[in-house]
Amino acid sequence: MNAGWAEALPWTIVLPMVGAVLTPAVAARRPRLAGTWAWGVLLVASALASGLVYQLATTGPFSYDVGGWAQPYGIELRFDHFSAWVLPLLLLFVVIVPFSWRYLDHVMPDERRPAFYALLLLNAGGMIGFCVTGDFFNLFVFTEVVSLSSYALVAVGGRGLAAFAALKYLFIGAVSSLLMLFATAQLFALTGSLNMADVAGRLADVGGGPAVMVAFAAYAVSFMVKTAMFPVHVWLPDAHAIAPSPVSAVLSGMVVKIGIIGMLRVYQVFFAADVLELGAFNQTLVWFGAISIVMGAFFAIFQDDIKLMLAYSTISNIGYIVLGLGLASPYAVIGASVHVFNHALIKATLFLAAGAIIHQTGLRTLSDLRGIARRMPQTSAAMAVGAVSIVGLPPTAGFVCKWYIALGAFESGQAPFGFALVFGALFIFIYYVRMLNAFYFQEPVHDVVIEANEAPWSMRAPVIVLATLCLVLGVLGGIPLSFVEPAVLELLPFWGN
Amino acid sequence: MSPSVGVVVSWWPGIAVALPLVGVAVSAATGWSERRRASVLAGLTFGSLLVALGLIREVLAGRMPEVHLLHMTAQLWMVLRVDAAGALYGATVAALGLLALTYAFGYVQPGPRRARFFAFFMACLACTLGVAYAGNLLTFLVFYEAFSVLTYALVVHEQTPAAIAAGTKYIAYILVGGSLVLAGVLLTFFLAGDLAFVGGGFLPVDAPRGQLLTAFWCFVVGFGVKAALVPLHGWVPDAHPAAPAPFSAVLSGVMVAAGAFGIMRVVFDVVGVGLFTSLGVAPWLTAIAAVTILVGALLALGQEDLKRRLAYSTISQMGYLTLAVSLAGSGVMAGGLVHLVHHAFMKGTLFFCAGLWIHVTGARRLGELRGVGARMPLTTAAFTLAALGMIGVPPLSGFVSKWWLGVGMLEIGAGAALAVLLAGALLAAAYLLPVVYAAYFAPTRPGAATGAGAASRAGGATPTGDPASRGAREAPWTMLGPTLAAAALTLAFGLGSHLRGFPLQLAERAVLAWFGGG
C-alpha cells in the first residue's frame, strides 16, 4: 500500500517529538549537549523530509494510513504540495538552532537548556504534523503542541514582562484553539467523520446551511488569530519582540504560518464540498489583508526597538499572504503560497541578524545602535539583504512573490489591490531605510557600539547562510513557484465560486 | 526592427556589467595599497569602456549581442541585449564613469568612507551599464532600482545633516518613482504577457484604453522622477550639491538621464510610436517637457550655489530629451538621443570644474568665484567650453544636438517646441555665462575665494590650496585630467559629429529601429 519514502511520513513527525522527550535524558550530565542533540535530530528529520519531498516530486501527493486502518476510520496523513512546506521549515530550524547555542549564554542558565531545546523540537514536530495531517481532530492536537511550546518559548528568556506577553499570547491563542475545536466538533456533529477528505464528501451530501457556515467561520477566525491578521494581531508584537531572537525567528517566520496552512486545508475541504458561497469571504480576506499590510507598516514606522519593528513587519507580510489567498486567482495564490516560505526565510534572516547585534551590544533600539555597521559589517550586510528582500526589490526572494500576488490582483480584475500592494511595499521600505540609515550612515552614540565586535561564528554563519539564501531564492525563484503550482491549480477549480 | 539586425549570443554585454562589479569586491578588499586599488579599479572601468566601444562596433556591423543572465521564473527572466540606443548610452556611461572615477581618486579624502565610496560607485556604474544594455523591462527595472537605491549611499557620503536630509528626500522620491515603474511593469506584463523590448512596441493595441493609459503614466511619472520632470524634480537640486563632485557629474550626466532613457525605452520599445500617437498622450508629455525646460532654466537663474545652479540646468536639459520623445519624429529623436550623450560630457565637465573650485579654493557660491579664472586658467577654460556647448554655440557638441532637434522640429512642423528650444538655449546662456563672467572678469575681492566660511562649507573636500596664495594653482592632474578630457570630448563630438561610430550615427540607427525604416 505504502511505498518508498511514504513509510517515513509518520516517523518524520515522531522523530523530533521523541528527540524532545529524550533531550533531558541525553543532556542530564552536560546541559550544553542539548543544543547539539537537537541539531542532530533536526538534521535527520530534514533528511527524512527531503525523502518525502522527493517522493512527492516523483509520484505526486501520497497518503499514509496510521495503524493500517482504512480511511476514514483511522488517521490519515497526507503529503501534498502544501505539506512540502515541512522541508524548508526543518531546514530553517537546522540553521536557527546553531545560532541559539551561543545566543543562550546571555539568556538562560545552562540547566534550563535541555527544556528549551525540547520545546524547540516539539514546536518543529508539531508544525510538521500540522502540515501533513489529513484529520481535523489531529490538526487540533498538533496545533496545541505548536501553540503550547510557542507560549513557553516566548517567556523563556525574560522575567515578568516576558511572562506577561506570553500569557497574553496564551489567552488569545487558547481561545482561538477552542474555536478550532468547536468547529471540529461542529463538523463532526454534521458529518460524523473527522477525516478531511471524508468530511468534504459527506458535507456535499449535507449541503450548506448556517451550521456549516458557522463551522467555516470558526475555523477562519481561529486561523486568522493564529496568523495575526490586523484586527486580531494584538498578541503578536510583544510576544515576538520579547522572545529570544532565535525564538522570534521561529515564531514570526514559521509559527504564524500554521494559520495560513490551516486556512488552505480548510479551503481544500470546503471547496471540494462546494457548499458555501465563498466569494464574499474571499473579499473580506482581501480587505483585511490590505489593511494588515498598511497598518503593520504604519505601526512599524514608529518603533524604535528593532525587534518590535520586525514583529510589526510580520503583520504586514501576513497581510500580503492573506491578500494573495483572498484574490483567489492562480498567480496570486501561487505567490502567496511561496511567500509563506520566503517570508519565513527573510524574517529569520532579519531576526537572527538583529539577535546577533543585540547579543554583541546588549542594545536594541535604533537610536542606540547608530553606526553599528562599521563594527559588525557582516551582520549588518545580512540585515541589509534581509531588508531589501522583505521590501521586495528585485531580484531578491521577496520580489518574486510580490510580483505574482500583484499580477494576480490584475488577473482577478482587482487592480487597485495590485497598486496597494506595490505601494504597501514602499511604506514598508520607509522603516527599513530608517534602520539601514541608523546602522550605516549615522555616527555611533554608544561606547558599546564603538567597541562592539562581530558575533562568534556559530551565530554569524547562520545569518550569512540565510542572507545568501534570500538572494539565491530570488534568482532561482521559479523552483518553489513551479512546485506549488500543481497544488494551487488543483485547488482553484473550486476557488471563489 | 530593421531586418539587417541579427541577434548573436555574446558574453560581452555581461562582461561590461561584470567588470565594475569585480571592482566592488576590490574596493572592499583590505590590505591593498591605495595606489594598487586605484589602478585596478581604473583598469576594470577602462576594460568596461573598451567592451562598450567594442559593442558599438558590433552594433554598427548590424549585430545585436545578447546574453541571458538568469531565469528566475517562467515569467521573470533577465537578458542583456545591445541595440544602437543601448550601445550609445552604455558607452557614455562607461566613458563618463572612467573619467569620474579617475577624478574621484583625487577628490575623495582618505578615511573609512573612501572604500565605501568606491564600492558603491563601482556598483552604481555596473547597474547603470545594466540599464543601458537591458533587453527587457524586468532587467531594466532590476538594474534601475538597484542603482537608484545604491545612489543613496553616495548622496549621503559626507554624512553631514544636510547630506542626510538630501538623501532622505532623494530616497523618498526615487522609491515612489520606482514603485510606479514596478506597477507599470506589472501592468505591462498583465496586458502583453511579455516584457522583451521590441522596436515599435509590444503592448497590444486592442487592450483596454484605460489600462494602457494607466501603464503609460505609471512609467512616465515613475521615470519622470528620475528624469527630473518638473513637478517631480524636488530631489535634484538637493542631492547634487550634497554628493561629492565626481558623483554629481555621473548623477547628472548619466543617472538622471537613465530616467529619460527609460521614457524612451517605454515609448519606443514598449508602447511603440503608433500606439503612443493614437493614445493621445503626446501633447501632454510635450507640455510637461516644455514646462520642465523653462521652469528648470528659470529656477537655475536664481541659484547662488554653483552646484545647485548646475543641478537646475540638468533639469532643464533633461526636458529636451522628453520633448524629443514626445514629438515622436525621427529627426527630433535622433537629436534627443545625441543630446543625451553630449549633455553627459558637458554636464560632467561643468560638475568636475565646480568640484575643482571647491577642492582648491573652497568656493561653492557664485560670489566666491571672482577671479578664479586667473588662478585656475585650465579649469576655467574647460568650464567655459562646456558652458558654451550647453548654450549651443557652434561647433561644440551642444550645438550639434540642438541643431538636430531644431531641424527635426521644423520637419514635423512643431513651431512651438522650437520656440521652447530657443528660449531654453537663451536661458542657458543667462544662467551659465554669469559664472564665466565671474570667474574671468569680475573684480576680485581680497580673500573672497578663500574665506574661512567657504572652506568649512566644503565639508569632506578640504581645500588643499594655501589660502594666502594669490598665484595660479591648478588641482592635481588626476582631477584636472578627466576634466580636460571631458571638455575635449565636448569639442570632439561637435567637430566630428558626422564621423562613423560617433553618437550621431548610432542615434540614427536607433531611430531607424524605432520608427521602422523611416
Next chain:
Amino acid sequence: MLLFGLDLDYVLVVVLFCVGLYMLVSKSNLLKKLLGLNVMETAVFAFIVTSGMIEGGDPPILVAGTAAPYASPIPQAMVLTGIVVAVSVTAVALALIVQIHAHFGTIEVDELKELP
C-alpha cells in the same frame, strides 16, 4: 431537550462558553481570567460529549449488562484528549502567572499595565 424549538442543551453550552469568555475578557485578575478560559474549555467539552449522546443509550462499553443503542465513542475519546490539552494549557498559564507574581508582586492586569 427542546425549548421553543431550540436544542436547549446546545444553547446552554453556548451560554456557558460565553460566561467563560466574559470572565476572560472582563476580569482583571489573571487567575480569574484563567478560570474563565477553563470554563470555556469545559463548555466546548460539554458540547462535544452532548453531541455524541443518543436517546436511551448506554456507554460504549460492550460488556454484559449494556445494550444498544450505544453513545458514540469518538466524542468521548476526543474530550479525553481535549481535557489533557486543557490541563497542559492551564499548567503553563499557572507557571506564567507564578512568574508574573514573583516579578511584579501582583496578578491584576490593571496594576500590571501601570507598572512599566
Next chain:
Amino acid sequence: MKPWSLLLVLLVALPLVVGVVNLPPHDAPDAPIHTGVGVRYLARGVEETGNKNLVTAVLLNYRGFDTFFEVVVIFTALAAVLALPRGSAADPGGAPAAAAKAANGSDIVPVSPVVSYVVRLMAPFMAMFALAMLFRGHVTPGGGFQAAAVFAAIFIALGLVLGPTRVAELVPDDWRPWLQGAAPLAFALIAAIGWRLTGAFLGFPTDDHTAQEAMGLFLEVGIALGGGVILARLFVEMET
C-alpha cells in the same frame, strides 16, 4: 471596559447559537454522528481491537496517533514549566516581589494532623484504585489517563502534607528524565513494534489478541506512569 466585554461576548454568542441550533438533534439515532464512522467502531471494535471499552479502542487503536501527541502535549507543558525562569530562587525580582513573598511566608497554614493522617492512610487505597482503573481500562471506564490523574493526586496530596521536596525525592534523579517521558516513549516503542509486526506505523496485529492486549497494556502503563510523574512534577516545580 465592561460594556465592551459584554458586547464582544454577545457578538461571539450570536453566531455560536446560530451554529449549534442548526445542528442535527443530538439525541436522535439517525444523527450523522451515529451513522458516521462510529458505526464501524461499534460493530467491529471489539473484534478488531480486543477492547470491550470502545472509548479505549478509539483512543489507543483507531486514533492512537492523536493520543500519542496528546501525551506529547503534557510533556510540552512540563518542558514549558522547566524552561521558564525560576520565579523566586534565581532572582528575587525586585522589591514588590520580595514584599509579596514575605507576606506569603507568614500566612502558610500549618497542616492539620487530621488531614495529614487521613491522607497518609488513604494513599495506598487510592493507589490501588488507580491500578484497578489502569488494568481494567479495556473493559470498564478508566484507563491510563485516569490512573495518571489519580497517581498525581496521591503525589500532590502527599506533597501538601509532607512537603513537596520529600515527594520529589520519591523519584530518583537518574530515573526522572525517563519516567517523565514514559508515555511518548512507550508510544514510540509500540509504534515501532507495530510497524515491525503489521507494516503500519502504530499498527496492532488484529488477529493476535494476546499481542494486542499486551501492547495496549504497555501503552496504558506508560501513560499512567508518565502522566502521573509529569502532573506531580508540574505541582512540585510550581511550588518550589
